């Protein structure tokens with residue numbers, strides 16, 4: 228009998244991490260779900276020691292500093308850099324040391340959003356926020372120190388954690404009218420689909436290092452996305468489309484960040500659900 232594959236997951240209490248937890252008990256895989264309390268990623272010696280003890284075959288790095296606006300504050304920049312950049316280097320080095328393969332998660336925010344057609348993994352990154360810049364450094368360190376598979380994703384939501392979908396459901400229950408930005412375009416990603424794609428990559432037994440893009444299929448604006456949520460929860464709340472200029476935030480966001488997913492489909496044969504279908508699945512979990 229073949230030995231089960233040992234997989235270490237970081238950020239196990241986050242949106243993606245929680246979706247990955249649903250795979251615990253899957254035949255052929257043994258998971259070690261870590262969180263800040265069990266594995267502090269910003270300590271290089273801890274990371275190295277932990278990896279030497281567990282000796283996983285795969286590491287899925289779902290941990291990140293994801294407070295995009297807070298990361299713009301002077302005090303928070305250092306933490307964002309420590310988690311999103313330096314810690315990725317520590318993990319990547321430890322992966323190489325123990326012979327583990329690293330699946331690292333990155334973001335559409337590495338792009339500036341000035342494109343008019345979907346971004347390919349090879350397109351020039353140019354982050355316009357601290358979060359985006361730290362995530363780009365993380366990608367570079369992952370690639371420098373190990374044979375990583377880097378998955379850039381976008382607009383992530385789940386029934387776990389905090390996200391746009393859950394915020395909209397709450398606001399639509401509280402208010403008769405809400406304003407939603409209508410001039411930022413991208414593709415939502417149901418974290419459960421991203422988790423399934425990662426599991427498929429591992430199960431494929433193939434390993435082609437590089438940067439890949441993964442979001443749900445199709446593109447939309449935050450306004451249109453909110454409209455789909457409204458429809459699915461049968462809310463009567465009015466949604467007012469507003470320009471980004473009327474909703475100033477500390478961090479700049481790309482106006483257009485649709486990602487080209489050809490690479491992951493062709494290399495790993497991943498079938499990607501359309502964003503509306505996945506939204507429906509998530510909402511039926513939240514409101515059975």
Ligand SMILES: NC(=O)c1ccc[n+]([C@@H]2O[C@H](COP(=O)([O-])OP(=O)(O)OC[C@H]3O[C@@H](n4cnc5c(N)ncnc54)[C@H](OP(=O)(O)O)[C@@H]3O)[C@@H](O)[C@H]2O)c1
Nearest residue numbers: 238240241242243263268290291293332334380381382383
């Ligand atoms: N959310 C999005 O819209 C989005 C979009 C594009 C890309 N991504 C990327 O997708 C990945 C998963 O995102 P997500 O939405 O699942 O994130 P999330 O829900 O914010 O979870 C991130 C997790 O990382 C953990 N973490 C932070 N600092 C840590 C440290 N020093 N040591 C150990 N753990 C630490 C957090 O723990 P605590 O709870 O203890 O802080 C949290 O559980 C990330 O790489 C993110 O950058 C997300």
